[in-house]
Amino acid sequence: MRVGLFLTCVNDTLYPRTGQATVALLERLGCDVDFPLAQTCCGQMHWNTGYGRQVEPMVRGFAETFAGYDAVVTPSGSCGAMIRDNHPRAAARSGDAALADAVAAVVPKVHELSEFLVDVLGVTDVGAYFPHRVAYHPTCHSLRLMRLGDRPTALLRNVRGLELVDLPGAEECCGFGGTFAVKNPDVSAAMGADKIRNAEAAGAEVLCAADNSCLMHLGGMLTRRQGAVRTLHLAEILAATEADPGGLTWAGVRNGARG
Amino acid sequence: MSAVPLGMPSFPDAAREATRNPTLRRNLRHATHTIRDRRAAAVAELDDWAELRAAGAAIKDRTLRHLDTYLEQAEAAVVAAGGHVHWAADAAEANRIVTDLVRATGETEVVKVKSMATQEIGLNEALAEAGITAYETDLAELIVQLGDDRPSHILVPAIHRNRTEIRDIFRDAMGEWGIPAPDGMSDDPRELAEAARLHLREKFLRAKVGVSGANFLVAETGTLVVVESEGNGRMCLTLPETLISVVGIEKVVPTWRDLEVFLQLLPRSSTAERMNPYTSTWTGVTDGDGPRAFHLVLLDNGRTSILADEVGRQTLRCIRCSACLNVCPVYERAGGHAYGSVYPGPIGAILTPQLRGTGSAVDASLPYASTLCGACYDVCPVAIDIPEVLVHLREKVTAQRGHVIERSALRAAAWAMRDPKRYTALQRAAAAGTRALHPRRLPLPGWGKAWTDTRDLPAVPKESFRTWWQRRDTSGGTK
Amino acid sequence: MTDSRARILGRIRTALAGTERTTPAPAEPIARDYRDSHTDTGLVELLAHNLADYRARVHHATETDLPDLIARLLGSRGAHTLVVPPGLPDGWLPTAAGLRAVRGTDLSAAELDAMSSVLTGCAVAVAETGTIVLDGGPGQGRRMLTLVPDHHICVVRTPDQVVASVPQALRRLDPRRPQTWISGPSATSDIELDRVEGVHGPRALDVVLLVPPGGA
Ligand code: SF4
Numbered sequence: 001m002r003v004g005l006f007l008t009c010v011n012d013t014l015y016p017r018t019g020q021a022t023v024a025l026l027e028r029l030g031c032d033v034d035f036p037l038a039q040t041c042c043g044q045m046h047w048n049t050g051y052g053r054q055v056e057p058m059v060r061g062f063a064e065t066f067a068g069y070d071a072v073v074t075p076s077g078s079c080g081a082m083i084r085d086n087h088p089r090a091a092a093r094s095g096d097a098a099l100a101d102a103v104a105a106v107v108p109k110v111h112e113l114s115e116f117l118v119d120v121l122g123v124t125d126v127g128a129y130f131p132h133r134v135a136y137h138p139t140c141h142s143l144r145l146m147r148l149g150d151r152p153t154a155l156l157r158n159v160r161g162l163e164l165v166d167l168p169g170a171e172e173c174c175g176f177g178g179t180f181a182v183k184n185p186d187v188s189a190a191m192g193a194d195k196i197r198n199a200e201a202a203g204a205e206v207l208c209a210a211d212n213s214c215l216m217h218l219g220g221m222l223t224r225r226q227g228a229v230r231t232l233h234l235a236e237i238l239a240a241t242e243a244d245p246g247g248l249t250w251a252g253v254r255n256g257a258r259g
Numbered sequence: 260m261s262a263v264p265l266g267m268p269s270f271p272d273a274a275r276e277a278t279r280n281p282t283l284r285r286n287l288r289h290a291t292h293t294i295r296d297r298r299a300a301a302v303a304e305l306d307d308w309a310e311l312r313a314a315g316a317a318i319k320d321r322t323l324r325h326l327d328t329y330l331e332q333a334e335a336a337v338v339a340a341g342g343h344v345h346w347a348a349d350a351a352e353a354n355r356i357v358t359d360l361v362r363a364t365g366e367t368e369v370v371k372v373k374s375m376a377t378q379e380i381g382l383n384e385a386l387a388e389a390g391i392t393a394y395e396t397d398l399a400e401l402i403v404q405l406g407d408d409r410p411s412h413i414l415v416p417a418i419h420r421n422r423t424e425i426r427d428i429f430r431d432a433m434g435e436w437g438i439p440a441p442d443g444m445s446d447d448p449r450e451l452a453e454a455a456r457l458h459l460r461e462k463f464l465r466a467k468v469g470v471s472g473a474n475f476l477v478a479e480t481g482t483l484v485v486v487e488s489e490g491n492g493r494m495c496l497t498l499p500e501t502l503i504s505v506v507g508i509e510k511v512v513p514t515w516r517d518l519e520v521f522l523q524l525l526p527r528s529s530t531a532e533r534m535n536p537y538t539s540t541w542t543g544v545t546d547g548d549g550p551r552a553f554h555l556v557l558l559d560n561g562r563t564s565i566l567a568d569e570v571g572r573q574t575l576r577c578i579r580c581s582a583c584l585n586v587c588p589v590y591e592r593a594g595g596h597a598y599g600s601v602y603p604g605p606i607g608a609i610l611t612p613q614l615r616g617t618g619s620a621v622d623a624s625l626p627y628a629s630t631l632c633g634a635c636y637d638v639c640p641v642a643i644d645i646p647e648v649l650v651h652l653r654e655k656v657t658a659q660r661g662h663v664i665e666r667s668a669l670r671a672a673a674w675a676m677r678d679p680k681r682y683t684a685l686q687r688a689a690a691a692g693t694r695a696l697h698p699r700r701l702p703l704p705g706w707g708k709a710w711t712d713t714r715d716l717p718a719v720p721k722e723s724f725r726t727w728w729q730r731r732d733t734s735g736g737t738k
Numbered sequence: 739m740t741d742s743r744a745r746i747l748g749r750i751r752t753a754l755a756g757t758e759r760t761t762p763a764p765a766e767p768i769a770r771d772y773r774d775s776h777t778d779t780g781l782v783e784l785l786a787h788n789l790a791d792y793r794a795r796v797h798h799a800t801e802t803d804l805p806d807l808i809a810r811l812l813g814s815r816g817a818h819t820l821v822v823p824p825g826l827p828d829g830w831l832p833t834a835a836g837l838r839a840v841r842g843t844d845l846s847a848a849e850l851d852a853m854s855s856v857l858t859g860c861a862v863a864v865a866e867t868g869t870i871v872l873d874g875g876p877g878q879g880r881r882m883l884t885l886v887p888d889h890h891i892c893v894v895r896t897p898d899q900v901v902a903s904v905p906q907a908l909r910r911l912d913p914r915r916p917q918t919w920i921s922g923p924s925a926t927s928d929i930e931l932d933r934v935e936g937v938h939g940p941r942a943l944d945v946v947l948l949v950p951p952g953g954a
Binding site: 305307310317346396398414431448453456460463464477489513519526530535539548566585655 | 742743752757769788792874885905924926930932
């Protein structure tokens, strides 16, 4: 299966490890992964901040870039939701029928990582090893827009050595909310602090989510407070194996041969 | 809608104060979490909730598409049943109509059932100017009125107060308004409710004029419906000789049968009950039962302009259950007062800027008073996509003047994102810049400072993913 | 006033100018895929359970034991005055000594306030929600009667007056009659969003489920 990786601009720039882990994981499961260099951003920040008029070129770019793949995988529930829910709206608003058709063709092929693993590849045991106590935070867009349900936790439960702890108030928003974090910093920080307190109360070593943007907010608070919990993207847990628990090989380079 | 409260700061500024008030945080957390769990249980009892919700939304949408027809039908039915119908284009007109109606009775006092519409138009203040005292009779409204406070929740206006604070307010203020609180009253909610019962009973028994809102107005029969818990509504609706009901034009539902949907959706969503203790319905006037004169005031006050907006229109489906407030993580931390309106929480964040416009600091900030987490949409019994409307209103705000810096920054970003080469260049510049400075706190005002006041910036890696990817297949080495 | 009427209706029509609508309005169908009821059996038991869940006190009686039961209910509260609406069967009334039963046709609110208890029938009862509905029909009286006294005894004829659900109840009721739907004694959630029984309406609600002769 030829999989186009839509990494998202945040991961590309700030969290390349998540991208490398996603590639390592998907290749381990036999996918032919490509990262088309023409990709940029899904346009979510613009859309959600009230600049929807500016996203049309990004929507167009996405549809063109990923038209040729069997499946498009993204390690972000939030960007996945932007594409699924709002790219069709943006296309409709542009009045360009060809664009609307292109978007309608690509959207059904777009999957968030855990969705792709469970629904498309049909696996819940990806052969991972991660001997730590982990709390899973279902980010709002993974939970309520993408409706990931128990897919991420089903995957985590099958990770050897991993102890999944219950996160109190798991379904409450962490307070990131894109530009909310800077437009309403006090409420955002109050929400983040509650989330972190809950993770600490659960005795978690690692707070895991399917969205690095929320983890950037929580992680930034955690390092500022020098808390005992660290944040990690779901892909990085699922990519870890007994042979390579630290993911030392993910960033490896190679010549030519794939697989 | 009544004006923005004088000196009302923007939402983020007002919310900052609230987040620093530990008592308020505790009160709100306790109350919203209590009701949240109970609502979920009450809703889970019905395995056809999704179908009820869809029908509720569909009935409201169809009603809105034919609002002119249904209002005329409702008017005719009320008049046929012996009632009088008045139309008020705005708050001032509604207040004038009610004031004149009360004056015509010769009375200087009215008893009131909690009603969002009369709060919206500032009726009590308008009556006071005309020398008419309005007594709020809902327990929470009484707490607000006696405490000279502002409401902070649709259903429970005194949600920001805990039992001890309420005890103190009753003890200090009840005597000034009528029967004082019993000596030695504790903060047990039962004793507080008893004090309210004693205090208000005398007012109910002598009242000649009642003022209410309504939850529903049935067009085919002209029937009004008030859903309540305490019985103060029944008192106001049945004991006075004259009843005046101020009802937003969006409250109309076409048929008596349609109530079968809303009387299931509303109680479970608002108080998490299978059914609220009391629901009163009346049609015009009835010989020998209840008021002899009934006046219905149909209120527009900005609703028709919401109707004109195809995305915003769904706001008018709202049945004011307050479920969206109770699940909202922002409301829980910011409290209701930060919204600067009688409509707080997620519904307030979309309703107020549509009713008042986005001219003031607080109104322009309301569409941003949300993380777009979607919890409100999930619980809304009439499926209002509040995040969708918020984003829609954000577009209106950004189209106004005054967003120059943000607009140009985001436009520049959009320009870069349009083209992978520009995007890569921007990415490199950002990485080089932040790595060179490696700041953990940014001192300059703006987004950077807002971020780093409470959080570290992520360390920017040496190499972006795309740079690595290009290197991966071309350079030598092992996988 | 007429001006505003025209203005508001005009604004509505302008607002809807771009919206497709089929007339007449009811021609646009509503998908009513929800249930007509959530239960069909054991309605009386369910009603009793749900009434009790909201702190109404539930009793069972035949028409023959009714007067004694009512006398006991009044006695337990030390009630001396009972108001009854027109049309209430005489056979329901207790004959206990020292009890005064008053027909409530002309009593003012203040006079009602001096009465201990009120005894009525009802129009219909809803099992799923634990609700009794009064519509001012025979044996129910004006709305004020069941509001001002602090104690309400309501008799429900089972199984005839019991329906499963809200949709079924609405079909039995005439919207032109003023109605009061009662689910438990008055209550409030206004203090810390927790339910407390007993504010302005009757603080005590006794519901008697009248078993038909021979039992059911
Ligand atoms: S918007 Fe929906 S959830 Fe919020 S008060 Fe209105 S009906 Fe209830």
